Amino acid sequence: MTTAPNRPPIGVLIVDDDPLVRAGLALMLGGAPDLRVVGEAGDAADVPQLVDRHSPDVVLMDIRMPGMDGLAGTELLRARPGAPEVVILTTFDADRHVLRALRAGAAGFLLKDTPPEEIVDAVRRVAQGRPVLSPSVTRRLIDRVAESDHDRRRARARERLAQLTDRERTVAVAVGRGRSNAEIGAELHFSVPTVKTHVSRILTKLDLNNRVQIALLAHDAGLLDDGAAAG
Missing domain, CATH: 3.40.50.2300 (Response regulator)
Incomplete structure (x- = not known):
């Protein structure tokens, strides 16, 4: 072959x-x-x-x-x-x-x-x-690091995420929680190709390089804390 x-x-x-x-x-x-x-x-x-x-x-x-x-x-x-x-x-x-x-x-x-x-x-x-x-390493790394400019970073992150639709924002939070495309699809009742499309749109809209940066932005915005119990 x-x-x-x-x-x-x-x-x-x-x-x-x-x-x-x-x-x-x-x-x-x-x-x-x-x-x-x-x-x-x-x-x-x-x-x-x-x-x-x-x-x-x-x-x-x-x-x-x-x-x-x-x-x-x-x-x-x-x-x-x-x-x-x-x-x-x-x-x-x-x-x-x-x-x-x-x-x-x-x-x-x-x-x-x-x-x-x-x-x-x-x-x-x-x-x-x-x-x-890996998403789990991303979360562990995020959780161990204390940020000195927390409030300013949170406001800036939320302003950027405001560019997303509600559905894209939900997908971004799921990425931040370390979910795979298949897990996101199961949770939100989307097909895997639909999840991939949303992730691609998030990367394009926010001028990001990869899922790691989506996770960091969701963390900075405080979105992973807001619904932590539900994740």
Whole structure:
């Protein structure tokens, strides 16, 4: 069975200040026939130039680096048109900085001790537009992080969600509670294709990248608390 033999490999840019980490990731990813490491950087300030030069599909971005860190690098990169997907590399699964990166449009995060085959699979998923952060991990991360500008963030989130229809808003809340498309369909008596259509419209209307950002916005608006008992 042939599967798209002419499809180019997924280009990956590795950004980490530790040369040993970069070498390990490059060796790991280079062993997959459908992946190709197109460049490496030890400072996020070098990322825009490398992206322009190599056009990677996915950037693996460390958070803690001297010079420009991975948070600023993610925000800078994701603000550019046609930006590659970004996956955050971290040693902390509840690091508040991870949440900031997800708000900026990162497709998810990986712990540095993630098994090699899972990192390879995550790169493939992200290249296909699928976030590498499960809904349950999203909720746990959100719940552990205390926000200092709670009231301002809530007002801004509710203003954005006001752009949605009532039905889209209901779907957004269900996404925020970690429901899959099938579970949302069962709860709301929608077909799965209908749920997918609503999710796509939410992403388009709110200029979001993925379901993780929908969940964060619903959380910021306080919608996950308002009906928590019903979820």
